[in-house]
Amino acid sequence: MLDMRILVADDEPINRFLLLHMLEEQGFKECFEAENGREAVELARQISPDLILLDIDMPEMSGFEAAEILKNEAEIHLPIIFITATEDKENLIKCLKVGGDDFAIKPFDKAILSAKINAHLRSRRMSQHIDAQNKELSKFRAEVDQEHAMIEHIYNHALTNPEHVMAYFDVLQQPAANFNGDLFLVQPHPNGGLYFFLGDFTGHGLASTVGALPVSRTFTAMAVKGLSVVEIAQAINELLYTFLPIDRFSAATLGYVNETGTRVTIWQGGMPDFYIQRSADKSVYAVSSEHMALGVLEPSDFDSDCNILDLEAGDTLTLFSDGLIEASFTDEETGEESNEWLGEEAVRNWLLEYSDLTSQKIFELAKKALKREYFDDDVAVIRFEAKDLQSLKSQESHISLPFLFSVSLGPDELRSEYGLNEVFHILNSQSGLGSVRADLFTAISEMYTNALEHGVLGLSSSLKDTPDGFMEYYQAREAKLAELEEGFVRIDINMYPKEGVISVAVSDSGSGFDYKTAQQIDDEASSGRGIMLLNEICESLWFEGNGNRIVVEMKI
């Protein structure tokens, strides 16, 4: 405290002397003097005093005038103690009115005045302390703002939904903080149709959005390939499980609407019910989440149950995050929040009541019902009306290179599922296959199964004609495969991007069969369906050699 600066302003030299002497006795080392108000103001600008002892009546500028200026110019609390000769009540009150903090009446009592000086220096020190903390906070705040701005930039550029797909949705998103913990993503399916993802990460604000980037990347990359809703949900679950802390995860609804807009496949975990409203009779059905949120379960415990709903043109889906229905009512009289939630039923009732409902209107109705303007959690309301989506079919130009992929699988690979899975894995990484992917995989597995069972293992389909034989067939398959020592299945895939064709040939080490006289199968037969499936999904199919090589072509 003794290092603090004290300025004494008095036009009487004897008074200045007495005051300075007293201060020196106290041990104050930095004391300054001024002869009138103006000098005090000028000196204060140079030395920034911590406390001022100010006489009232001085030439050029009075203490009252000076006090106002000094107080105005001080950045933090600057204590001013008036030294006055008068005991006039009005005057003493004025001392405090013009900004003074205290007064001492001449002749002053040394003990009382020094006690006052010390008390005021304490409050000066406190405001210095607060000021330093404020500056630190502002600096910190500025840094945070800068970081947020940067992250916002990344988000705005990374989390963009294709507009032509967004056009099919009526979306309302209202974040509770700068960053939205509710994530809505859409992508077209390469065959037409579309995917959507509504995620609600634990909490809100920045921490809740760290998962958004990788989720959106995974979603987009898998949608382009035309993967199934379950495959996408599975991948996102594994992603979030692996890299988010245990208490962080994302409730989610992941859906795929087929190209004709007549069917929606939905995987839903940890989300509120969503509603489907039939256009025919306006009836409303709730569909509940069956699963835990994404990122909670170990990948091996992931459950792939989906809800599959048939749609007719004009049917609507209404999805929302819990921020809407778990918002509580505000008491009109006390302004306090009650324990009562809006609840899912409210939304159902609005669907039944209003024929012109939009996401925005649902939000407005919720605000009105709850008597609140702001929500504590992120709110998302998404509406989709079923219609034909064939125009979303990928117009992707296949600029990919032609390629040839060839692999021969021996006994060890044939015994495990690894070999075929690896082939699918490699194909999945190729671009331009999105539209035929599912059929291509079906075709390859059918050809592979035939080559393995009939070619390599020499099993006869006729065995499958009776129920007992059917079981025997598969028992024999298992036994023969376990003992297999030689033989192979070879897969050759040729991609001709320019011609828009992919061809797959599967050959085996077996002795082939007389494909020219192979009979047509009927609907009753338990075998031969593989070939029938191939005929349907492939552009063309033929056998080569002695029947141990089958070739199919598909359009891409």
Added chain:
Amino acid sequence: MSIEKSLSADGTTLTIKMDSKFDFSKVKDFRETYDDVGDELTTIIVDLSRTEYMDSSALGMMLNMQKTLSGRPVSYKIQNCQEQVARILKISRFDKKFDIS
């Protein structure tokens, strides 16, 4: 995950819920689900809501089930198919022998 089977309280409806892959590896497990059905049985429902992949051996397994239980007044339903599975059933004209919804 594995195949789940459930029988209605009155023993008339058997629901077989397949897991993610329905192929030859399920031959035995699938067969066991309807091995011990009683005489009250009138409906078998195959629930494919979890099934992402199905091949022609699965088709064979379902037809084999009908063959095994032939002579019984049982109707067969297939429910909740995902996209590719529905496509395969349609191509294979399974709607002739199963009530597919």
